[in-house]
Amino acid sequence: MKAEELANILAEHSLFADCDEAELADLILRGHFMQYKKGDDLIMQGDPGNSLLILLSGNARTSMIASNGHEVVLDYAEAGQVLGEIALLDGGERTASVTAIEPTSALSITRAAFEEILAKHKNMALRLLKVMAKRIRMANSMIEGDRAYTSGPRLARYLLRLSVVGADEGRLKLDLSQSELGNFAGMSREHINRQLSAWSEGQIVAVESGKVRILDHAMLSHIAEADS
Amino acid sequence: MKAEELANILAEHSLFADCDEAELADLILRGHFMQYKKGDDLIMQGDPGNSLLILLSGNARTSMIASNGHEVVLDYAEAGQVLGEIALLDGGERTASVTAIEPTSALSITRAAFEEILAKHKNMALRLLKVMAKRIRMANSMIEGDRAYTSGPRLARYLLRLSVVGADEGRLKLDLSQSELGNFAGMSREHINRQLSAWSEGQIVAVESGKVRILDHAMLSHIAEADS
DNA sequence: TACTAAATGTGACTATTGTCACAGGCAAGC
DNA sequence: GCTTGCCTGTGACAATAGTCACATTTAGTA
Numbered sequence: 243m244k245a246e247e248l249a250n251i252l253a254e255h256s257l258f259a260d261c262d263e264a265e266l267a268d269l270i271l272r273g274h275f276m277q278y279k280k281g282d283d284l285i286m287q288g289d290p291g292n293s294l295l296i297l298l299s300g301n302a303r304t305s306m307i308a309s310n311g312h313e314v315v316l317d318y319a320e321a322g323q324v325l326g327e328i329a330l331l332d333g334g335e336r337t338a339s340v341t342a343i344e345p346t347s348a349l350s351i352t353r354a355a356f357e358e359i360l361a362k363h364k365n366m367a368l369r370l371l372k373v374m375a376k377r378i379r380m381a382n383s384m385i386e387g388d389r390a391y392t393s394g395p396r397l398a399r400y401l402l403r404l405s406v407v408g409a410d411e412g413r414l415k416l417d418l419s420q421s422e423l424g425n426f427a428g429m430s431r432e433h434i435n436r437q438l439s440a441w442s443e444g445q446i447v448a449v450e451s452g453k454v455r456i457l458d459h460a461m462l463s464h465i466a467e468a469d470s
Numbered sequence: 471m472k473a474e475e476l477a478n479i480l481a482e483h484s485l486f487a488d489c490d491e492a493e494l495a496d497l498i499l500r501g502h503f504m505q506y507k508k509g510d511d512l513i514m515q516g517d518p519g520n521s522l523l524i525l526l527s528g529n530a531r532t533s534m535i536a537s538n539g540h541e542v543v544l545d546y547a548e549a550g551q552v553l554g555e556i557a558l559l560d561g562g563e564r565t566a567s568v569t570a571i572e573p574t575s576a577l578s579i580t581r582a583a584f585e586e587i588l589a590k591h592k593n594m595a596l597r598l599l600k601v602m603a604k605r606i607r608m609a610n611s612m613i614e615g616d617r618a619y620t621s622g623p624r625l626a627r628y629l630l631r632l633s634v635v636g637a638d639e640g641r642l643k644l645d646l647s648q649s650e651l652g653n654f655a656g657m658s659r660e661h662i663n664r665q666l667s668a669w670s671e672g673q674i675v676a677v678e679s680g681k682v683r684i685l686d687h688a689m690l691s692h693i694a695e696a697d698s
Numbered sequence: 699t700a701c702t703a704a705a706t707g708t709g710a711c712t713a714t715t716g717t718c719a720c721a722g723g724c725a726a727g728c
Numbered sequence: 729g730c731t732t733g734c735c736t737g738t739g740a741c742a743a744t745a746g747t748c749a750c751a752t753t754t755a756g757t758a
Binding site: 433 | 713714715716717718724
């Protein structure tokens with residue numbers, strides 16, 4: 243892939259949207275272009291974290307396996323998203339794995355390169371700080387949702403989080419299987435199924451050929467804030 | 471309070487331990503010294519976030535109230551901890567309140583001052599990035615724990631999180647009431663009580679005059695990783 | 699000290715959600 | 729086309745944890 247193409251991809255995404263050309267050039271020059279097949283791990287839980295990734299294309303799932311074997315999905319990443327910055331920054335090991343859920347490409351940046359870039363382009367640190375602030379906000383909102391609400395409102399929240407903002411008629415960004423939805427929303431597959439059936443009954447969502455579509459966005463938002 | 475004293479307090483804590491004198495001086499010069507009584511809010515959920523706080527003394531609770539009224543405690547902050555950086559960085563509103571649980575003092579830094587300091591002392595940004603990385607790690611570990619484990623292991627984790635590392639015989643950093651422990655660990659007060667009684671029976675913890683003490687740290691760690 | 703409010707201990711019951719079991723359906727590849 | 733494997737639908741049941749109710753203890757303060 244040519245540097246110019248990479249630069250275009252990077253520039254399209256929020257974190258890099260206001261990078262100047264020198265910054266983009268530096269990222270590309272020092273980064274390694276990586277490609278992954280569906281199912282490959284971009285980052286593996288337990289590894290030392292000596293690099294940072296910028297997702298260029300495809301989608302990936304961030305998840306952790308608890309010591310009792312339970313899988314917890316933390317997030318789904320799209321192109322433009324920065325991954326693996328936590329371990330890079332604090333020197334600890336990777337606490338979660340990132341797995342490609344479709345063919346995916348990324349720019350890999352080593353710690354040394356990252357530190358040079360940070361030192362050279364001081365806006366970069368501020369941009370990263372903002373990205374991380376968003377992530378903390380999201381994590382706190384997950385904790386709040388998991389704690390304060392029962393399964394119904396919770397599933398509603400996770401569906402809304404997966405819903406495409408302006409796009410056509412309630413389609414989700416990703417077509418997850420019900421088991422995957424379960425790992426994401428923290429409920430059993432069976433319970434997901436029953437909840438979706440109930441909502442399907444009430445015309446709140448439609449389940450067609452395994453894919454969920456949100457029919458009544460307002461209603462779902464309302465459920466997401468419900469008392470029980 | 472004199473600048474010198476402030477400087478000493480700041481320098482004792484990780485984030486500022488390797489600040490040079492100019493950085494410390496800048497923080498103190500531009501910051502406002504604030505004092506709070508027990509129960510006062512240092513930060514109020516829903517407010518615009520135009521300042522950052524550095525806790526100088528005392529302890530505070532970070533918590534959010536969900537739309538259904540449920541209170542979720544995210545963390546307890548000690549002296550040295552930076553608070554409110556998220557809203558400051560991303561310009562959003564405060565997603566959680568921070569409440570003094572005892573008489574508390576803090577250094578308040580406005581956005582303008584903060585930006586000047588960041589611009590002037592470029593190590594500051596890196597230090598903050600590290601602090602935030604830790605916070606994300608902690609948040610992810612809360613999500614993992616809440617999702618993957620049942621109440622027993624979960625309470626064990628939260629007790630361990632409150633336990634003082636090197637200090638004398640299993641005392642906790644804070645003496646929380648069982649209701650507060652419940653809000654922190656995400657369980658009902660009654661359930662906390664029963665679990666503590668059971669562990670007290672098994673010599674894993676001791677409950678004396680309302681205060682919890684960890685007797686068998688190894689056992690509690692083991693429970694924290696248990697299958698169920 | 700005595701009075702009051704808050705925190706704790708405990709039983710009985712309920713609600714929510716997970717688990718197990720199994721049937722049917724859809725899709726990919728031989 | 730047929731077969732294999734994953735995903736989906738659904739019933740019955742079990743387990744975990746919450747709720748309610750109330751007795752009891754502790755702590756704070758007039």
